[in-house]
Amino acid sequence: MRVVIAKCSVDYEGRLTAHLPLATRLLMVKADGSVLVHSDGGSYKPLNWMSPPCSMAEAVPDEDEAADGVTLVWVVRHAKSDDALRVRIHEVVSDATYDLGVDPGLVKDGVEAHLQALLAEHIHTLGDGYSLVRREFMTAIGPVDILCRDGDGVTVAVEIKRRGEIDGVEQLTRYLELMNRDPHLAPVTGIFAAQQIKPQARTLAEDRGIRCVVLDYDELKGIDTSEHRLF
C-alpha cells in the first residue's frame, strides 16, 4: 500500500461528475490499484475514490496545469467502465509504500443471517406448537426467510429483519399474496419478526393481518446456551 500526503485537486468523471478544489489530503493506493482520497473529517467514506479493478498511471502535467502549479498528475482508470479519476498534485508532503500482506478478513456475529438461524432453531418462541418447515423457502419472487406451521397446522411465512421498516412489510405482503394464490400452500399467514419494529411498519403490518414479533437476539442466544448447558 502506498500512502501519499499531498496538496491536490481531484476530478471524477463516470457515473457522475465531481470536483475537489485544491487542498492537502491523504491519498491511498491499494495493492489492487484502487485509489482513495481522504480528508481529515467526514466519516469512513473517502471524498473521492476509484474502485477496483482499475489502474493508476502518473502523467506529466500539460501546459495549463503546469502554469497552475501542478507538478504531477495521477490518472486512474476503471478497467471495465469509462470511470476516470484525475488527481492533480501540486505538492507532495509525504510518500511512503508499505507491504501489508493479505488480510485474514473480518469475522462478524449478530447479523440477520444469525437471527434467522436462531429463530429457526427456536421456532417455538413464536407460539406453542409451531414447527419449522424450512429456511429460505424459495418462491418465484424470492426466498421467504422462514416457512413454518402454527399449532393448528396453518402455514406461516416469517420475514426477519434486524430493523423492521415499511419495506419489509411490503416484501412479506408480496410473498403472502403469491403464496395464497398457490392452492398447495394457501392459506398462509404472516409474521413480521425484527429486533426493533418502527411504529409505521407495525401499523401497516397489523392493518394487513400480519402479526408482529419483536426478537431479542441475546435472549435467543441465551436459550441456545442454557439448552446446551442441560447436556
Add this chain to the structure above:
Amino acid sequence: MRVVIAKCSVDYEGRLTAHLPLATRLLMVKADGSVLVHSDGGSYKPLNWMSPPCSMAEAVPDEDEAADGVTLVWVVRHAKSDDALRVRIHEVVSDATYDLGVDPGLVKDGVEAHLQALLAEHIHTLGDGYSLVRREFMTAIGPVDILCRDGDGVTVAVEIKRRGEIDGVEQLTRYLELMNRDPHLAPVTGIFAAQQIKPQARTLAEDRGIRCVVLDYDELKGIDTSEHRLF
C-alpha cells in the same frame, strides 16, 4: 490526521460483534477522533472503523495481552452509543501526524435531482403533447417527482430514479392509488422513469399498467445544450 501502519488485531462491539485477526494494517485517526482500519484491498470501505463523535484513548495492555505480544491498546468509544473499538497493537511500523486543514468539500453533478430537473425541462421527451404541471407535487404521503399531462390531457405521475428497482414501483403505486381516490385528480396514470430499470421492476410496473421509460442523462443534457445553442 494521524496515520499509523501497525501489526494489530481489532475488535468491535456495538450493533454487532466483529473481530479482525492479527495482521499489518493502516490505521487512520481523523481530527474528529474517528478511526479507520484499512487493509491493502477491498474497496473504499474500511475493514473496521468508529464514526464520529467518538474519542480515542491509549491504554496499557493487560497481562494476557502483554503475554500475546500486545504493546499498546487503542480504545475508541462512541460518544452517544455503547459502540466500542479495541485495536491491539503488536508492532508499529510507522506513525506520522499531518495538518491537512479543513477540506473545501466535493462538488457533484449528475444525481437524481438533476435528472428530475432535466426531465421536467424536456417533458416532451415522454411523448407528443406532454406538458408539465409541476415538480415535487405534494400528496399526503409524500411528493410525486413530476406531475404532468399527456397529449390527451390525462394527468400523469412520474417517479424518477437513477436505478429503477421494485421499491420505486411500490412507491409510485402508492401515489397512484391515493391520487386516483381524489376526484379532482383522477384518472391518473403512471410513468416509471430511470436511467436503468431492473427486469423485476419493469415486470411489476407493467403488470400494474405503469409505463417504463429509460432516461439518457447525456442525451437530456445534450438537448439542453443544443437548444441553448439556437440562441
Add this chain to the structure above:
DNA sequence: CATTTAATCTCGCGA
C-alpha cells in the same frame, strides 16, 4: 432533531 431517501453505495450469496 427525527425521518426519509439516494448512493460513483459496497458486499456477499445464490441461481
Add this chain to the structure above:
DNA sequence: TCGCGAGGTTAAATG
C-alpha cells in the same frame, strides 16, 4: 456472471 437483498449501511436533505 448477474441479480437481489443486507448493511455497524453512510450521508444528505427536509419537515
